[in-house]
Amino acid sequence: xxxxxxxxxxxxxxxxxxxxxxxxxxxxxxxxxxxxxxxxxxxxxxxxxxxxxxxxxxxxxxxxxxxxxxxxxxxxxxxxxxxxxxxxxxxxxxxxxxxxxxxxxxxxxxxxxxxxxxxxxxxxxxxxxxxxxxxxxxxxxxxx
Numbered sequence: 001x002x003x004x005x006x007x008x009x010x011x012x013x014x015x016x017x018x019x020x021x022x023x024x025x026x027x028x029x030x031x032x033x034x035x036x037x038x039x040x041x042x043x044x045x046x047x048x049x050x051x052x053x054x055x056x057x058x059x060x061x062x063x064x065x066x067x068x069x070x071x072x073x074x075x076x077x078x079x080x081x082x083x084x085x086x087x088x089x090x091x092x093x094x095x096x097x098x099x100x101x102x103x104x105x106x107x108x109x110x111x112x113x114x115x116x117x118x119x120x121x122x123x124x125x126x127x128x129x130x131x132x133x134x135x136x137x138x139x140x141x142x143x144x
Contacts, residue, residue, distance in 0.1 A: 003083060003085060003086040003105065004065060004083050006063075008086070009063055009064050009065055012064060012086075012089070012103055013064060016089075016101045019101075020099070021091065021099050021100070021101040022098045022099060022100070023057065023094050023098055023099065023100035023101070024057070024058035024064060024067075024100070024101055024103065025055050025056060025057055025058065025067075025100055025101070025102040025103065026055060026056065026058055026064050026065070026067040026068035026071055026102075026103055026105070027052075027053045027054065027055030027068070027102050027103065027104045027105065028053060028054045028055070028068060028071075028072045028080065028105060028107045029053050029087060029104055029105065029106045029107065029141070029142070030053070030054070030072075030076075030078070030107055030108075030109055030112075031106070032109075032112045032125060033125070034127070034128075035125035035126055035127055035128075036053070036125070036126055036128060036142055037053070037054065037076070037112075037115070037123065037124075037125055037126075038051040038052065038053060038123065038124055038125075038126050038131070038132065038134070039051070039052060039053075039054055039075060039076065039117065039119075039120035039122070039123045040052075040120050040121055040122040040123070040132075041120060041121075042119070042120065042121050043121070046094075046095040047135075049133065050133060050134065050135060051124075051126075051131070051132045051133055051134045051138075052134065052135070052138055053104070053138065053141075053142075054071065054072050054075045054076050054078075055071060055075075055102060056070070056071030056074065056075060057071075064103050065083065065105075068080065068083065068103075068105055068107070072107070072109075074118060074119070075117070075118060075119050075120065076115050076116065076117070076123070077114060077115055077116030077117075077118075078109040078110070078111065078112070078115065079109060079110045079111075080107045080108070080109055080110075081107070081108040081109055081110045082107065082108045083105050083106075083107050084105075084106045084107060084108060085105065085106040086103070086104070086105055086106075087104045087105065087106055087141060087144065088104055088141065088144075089101050089102055089103050089104060090102055090104075090137035090140075090141065092135070092137065102137075104141055128142050128143065
């Protein structure tokens, strides 16, 4: 079963729901030239100043993969060419006090520039071995 199959994605959502997770986020791990694209949260946002991989909320009635494509384009201006793998998930407390599960996928993009930020104040292509200020979960994700 491939990571883009409806059965695989439905299984991810079902497992999260069974664990009592109320929020879903889809995230894109975009690598180019041995580096990974990171975006920085606006200072006045929840977890402001923290660097993260492009990600966003799975809306009602939307699949995790649909959200992955939409959010990547909305946050970076980049278009996903292919979803190449599933690299796991992590859970975190969201701004409303609930638990969100972030589903992380490796992707290729049609072009790596221009990057057009709409929800973040900066971006960088970071070396996995020398990451800026990221959460422990993102560090672990990118170190794997």
